[in-house]
Amino acid sequence: MEEKLHLLGKEATEALAEAKDVKELDNLRVKYLGKKGALTELLRSMGSLPKEERPHMGQVANQVREQVESAMNEARKRIGRLEMDARIANETIDITMPGESFGHGTKHPLTQALDELKSVFIGMGFSVVEGPEVETVVNNFDMLNAPKNHPSREMSDTFYINEKVILRTQTSPVQVRTMMNTKPPIRVISPGRCFRNDTPDATHSPMFNQLEGLVVDKGSTLGDLKGSLEIFARHLFGEHTQIKFRPHYFPFTEPSAEVDVTCFKCGGDGCSMCKGSGWIELLGAGMVHPNVLRNCGIDPEIYSGWAFGMGIDRIAMQKYGIDDIRLLYENDLRFLSQF
């Protein structure tokens, strides 16, 4: 009996080691371990053994069963692996086929440029203020110290709704509103649409976008203006960017300056973008005119302030190399999707 058991164990182990697939494995399981399997049959016949032999024979039988079961597990693992290899071999894909398209949209290039400008100033503690696109002549010109006869007031420059209401030509009226409603210290930027009576061409648009900034505080100086704009320019165009203040005239600031930055294409060596000068005109700025402060109810003897303004369209065009401002307002998908 013992010998029979060992023989059976050996036979089963060998057969399992040879098994090639799950089906064969299953047949072997039935053949040896099934209800009518050889091992089961043999164990069943143990009842006919003398009583004293049974414990020993039981031990042997369990050993053999474990041996067969462990061989069965081995075989199952081996065959599983074989089948996995076969599946892998069948599953090769053409990885040069196109990936799934996700159709992510974009913000308008003007918004993207503005976002970048805004984030620099927000980082410096500025708030963003907004105001109406249709404004009063008072807020757009009078309060800002624009002379009554200033050419910018003419109908050839400004769109009028009636004698006293216009489409704002700058976002400065938002600064007026802010100064009238807020007690200094004030530190704001005002982005928005502006309108001027220009026939559209490659460099002119009757509607365009501006970003203006205003600081009013005790002891604000032209030096602070220079410092703040220098930080701004370096954030925007890189660490080595330099700025240059050229004296200029604006009715609402005194002193006034136009501010150039070193050309961000050539770094100041001179190229087609900066017309060989190495500098690009970026914005206008100055110390808020005491008349403007007074008009807005702020005492220029106590407070001083500075302001600046820049055209977002022009900055976006320079940044992205757009050669025609009209493209910004045509909204051709093939244009918009480039940004």
Next chain:
Amino acid sequence: MLVPMKWLQEYVTVNVDTKELADKMTMSGSKVEEIKTWGDKLDKLVIGRIESIKSHPNADKLVVTSIDIGTDERLQIVTGATNIREGDTVPVALDGTELPNGLTIVAEDLRGEMSQGMMCSHDELGVPKNLIPESMKDGIWILDEATPGVMFIDTLPLIEDVIEFEITSNRPDCLSVLGMARETAATLNTTMKMPEIQLKETGSQWTDKASVKIEDPEGCPRYVARRVENITIKQSPQWMQQRLIHAGVRPINNVVDVTNYVMLETGQPLHAFDASFVKDQTIIVRKAAEGEQTKTLDGTLRTLKNTMTLITDPEKVLGIAGVMGGENSEVTPETMAIILESANFDADRIRKTSQQLGLRTEASSRFEKGQDPELSLFAANRACQLLEELEAGDVCPGIIDVYPHPVSPRQESLRPYRVNDLLGTNMTSEDMVNILHKLEIGATYKDDFIHITVPTFRLDLEQEADFIEEIGRIYGFDNIKATLMKGDIMVGGLSHRQKMEEEVKKTMSVMGCYETATYSFVSPSGVDKICLSENSFKREFVKLLNPLGDETSVMRTTMLPNMMEVVSRNINRSVPAGRFYEMGQVFYGQLGEDQAVLPLEVTELVMGMFGEENDFFTMKGMIVHLCNRLGIETLTFQREINHSTFHPGRCATVYVGDQLLGTLGEVHPLVAENYDLGSERAVLAEINGDRLLSLANIEPLYKSLPRYPAIVRDLAVVVDANTPVREIEKIIQEQGGELMETCQLFDVYQGAQVGEGKKSVAYTVTFRHAERTLKDKEVNKQYDTIVAELKNSLKAVLRA
């Protein structure tokens, strides 16, 4: 303002080259636009005298000339020019000379006669056509006095650097060579000198027989008149012609050239009348009568208004003050005597006159910026001096100068500490005084103040800030140290609304939408094209008084037409599909003619899409997703059949609670037709942006994850085909009770299997209890309740 360097250098020493001067001037406030160099490639030309002109044997239109170029040989040149005479001296280009226009002259045979060079015109030598003297416009450049054989460039001041300055509107005093000399002196830290005027006055006394009367002192604060007699009208000398050309003014004749020259030099516009046409030698400055007419020297008959100032004699109008002289008293080649006017006119008056007449002249554009009345006499005398130098005539002794209220320099004061406070500098009051002196501004420091005398030519200096600017710009903005902002800490950042706006744009991007930028002003026909109902309030526009054209003549009341234009343009450019959005302002309200009342500005979010995979449900899904991202969970959609822009079967309004958020739908085929969409369909949505942003709130709050398993049941019912699925969902939600977590539509089927006029609708319904595992029995009970109510309300049949 074009400033020829040699002219400038007559009044100020310039010890740097033109480029360096230009850079320095730019940094002190006179921005340089361009530097133009005159006289390139003229160094090979020689002066020739025309000895003889003979007809060409073989060509009617050519002549054969013999030219003396200072050698024994005579040059033979064939030319077609008709303005030459024997004895004229001209610039000659010899064989092999390259001209400024790139042409190289070679000796050649012209119809059988040798031509050994070329006599040159202004044009060929680089003078722009608009600056060529009338007499030589189509001919050879004829020089009045020159020696044959001498080099052309040694004969005339041809070589010159000209700086073009951009002069800001507050500095009319800089629109003159002397004004720029003053700026140059301040910039280079040197001094300028004024022209020294000495007159011979060889004419006869005239003031006892002549008079000037100002009847309009507001319009004309000062009038200076001088007389010059025995006038010979001729070309002015070449040096003056060259200077005028370099300064951008065309030479005419000696008298006109002198008035222009003095205007460019001093800034004071002058006018010369032919004295013989001035009745009784009497000039009256008066206001025009309404409707009065006069012919200006450009030959146009002008109808005048009673706000205009005229120069007249006792009988007739001689000119419109400060704008243009009259035809009747113009200087002509026959003129024997002139009366020279150097007057001051009111800036506002001249601006209005010029606007009303639609006539802008060099004189009017200068007067309208403001002129220093103190300049009038000086300019008149300077012109007389030049007329004497040019031997144009005899200046009569005696000046008529009517100047009822002479201006005097204003006194102002400046606190030195304010300069440093505002500029962030550390100057001494002495530094400040020195800078002011450089600009010829009187300044003395006394008792903590700088006492300032503002020269009359500085019309722009009114208050302390103006002096601070003057000090700052000459000190140099570059020399001011960049500093950090001081003062209180300011947090800044975006408002809640601005943050929500950012979230909208971010979400729209993720959903594949491209942001557009369209004009705030639109065509009034847009509301017709979107078939907006006739009585819509959106047809009441805020209108522009002076639009560029009809297409941009009113402020938009809806952004749907803008979006349709975008969709249409892209379809017509063969873009296969697209999703767009824009957040912007629309404008409501009718504005009275003179009220300073602003329209209501409302923020709108417009969305538009076309092409494959962009239908009503794409749009609906986007709106739901967007709102969910913004923390707005409970949207209801209602069928909308009355919005004429949209397909009545494919349109809905969307609400948050009882607040209308917007409308979405496929555009009506009529609208599609109006925008040439062809076979394409477009889906639009118009959302009230203000409402959306005010409802938005994306502060997420964590809810703990479910700890007990859900029981999921499918529920399929057959209902009438026209039953909106929303009705079914409502019942499931109502009857599902607290245990129901979600119900999700997963299939709608119509066909033979469910019968005509019926549809099968299938949901996955999920039940869960937060604190324990649910029993099948509980779920079954809830499920049966739902089914019963569906049967009851909708006659729904449970599908096996």
